Amino acid sequence: MARALVVYESVFGDARAIAYAIADGLSASLAADVLAAAEAPAEIGADVGLLVVGGPNHAFGMPRPSTREGAVTQHGAVIADTTTGLHEWLQSVRVPRTGLAAAAFDTRSSGHRMLVKMDHAARTEEKLLGKLGARIVAPAAHFFVADTTGPLVDGEEDRARTWGRSLVGLADFRAVS
Ligand SMILES: Cc1cc2nc3c(=O)[nH]c(=O)nc-3n(C[C@H](O)[C@H](O)[C@H](O)COP(=O)(O)O)c2cc1C
Numbered sequence: 119m120a121r122a123l124v125v126y127e128s129v130f131g132d133a134r135a136i137a138y139a140i141a142d143g144l145s146a147s148l149a150a151d152v153l154a155a156a157e158a159p160a161e162i163g164a165d166v167g168l169l170v171v172g173g174p175n176h177a178f179g180m181p182r183p184s185t186r187e188g189a190v191t192q193h194g195a196v197i198a199d200t201t202t203g204l205h206e207w208l209q210s211v212r213v214p215r216t217g218l219a220a221a222a223f224d225t226r227s228s229g230h231r232m233l234v235k236m237d238h239a240a241r242t243e244e245k246l247l248g249k250l251g252a253r254i255v256a257p258a259a260h261f262f263v264a265d266t267t268g269p270l271v272d273g274e275e276d277r278a279r280t281w282g283r284s285l286v287g288l289a290d291f292r293a294v295s
Pocket residue numbers: 127128129130131132133134173174175176177178179185186188189193225226227228234237263265266267268
């Protein structure tokens with residue numbers, strides 16, 4: 119039976135909350151595991167039929183060591199290891215098959231509409247998924263935080279739950295035994 123795997127990076131807990139809400143939506147039809155990128159396996163199991171990944175926008179893109187350090191020094195974040203996260207995991211993880219169904223999300227600030235348009239974390243996640251041979255099954259979803267350290271804007275977890283539920287119908291699990 120196919121499972122879903124949601125892998126996230128989160129500094130202040132917002133992308134983590136979105137990851138769990140997505141898994142909640144998925145779990146109506148599919149067992150769904152949620153893991154931080156730091157704890158995610160080096161090789162995705164053969165029983166995974168859908169991979170969802172996401173994290174925050176940092177300096178318009180995916181977090182990287184320098185922006186994680188910025189989160190610590192400028193915003194008081196506590197990060198055990200600033201050298202690694204979702205980007206680094208996606209660069210090294212092994213996938214069970216080409217064509218693995220996948221989708222990406224990010225979290226971003228709700229202010230400065232013009233600046234937010236430049237955010238491209240989810241687009242980079244999709245590119246990295248593509249390099250793994252994964253098949254993107256839905257347009258990336260973007261979830262909004264009220265401020266740098268959160269909280270999520272009202273209703274975003276519900277929206278994530280609905281998005282998760284919708285992914286089940288779009289993924290094709292025939293490749294999974
Ligand atoms: C170093 C740093 C850079 C950021 N740069 C951006 C940015 O370019 N665009 C944006 O929309 N939000 C930016 N933010 C706000 C983050 O998107 C926000 O902190 C994040 O979505 C919250 O998710 P998290 O709680 O999972 O970390 C930045 C935050 C930090 C700490």
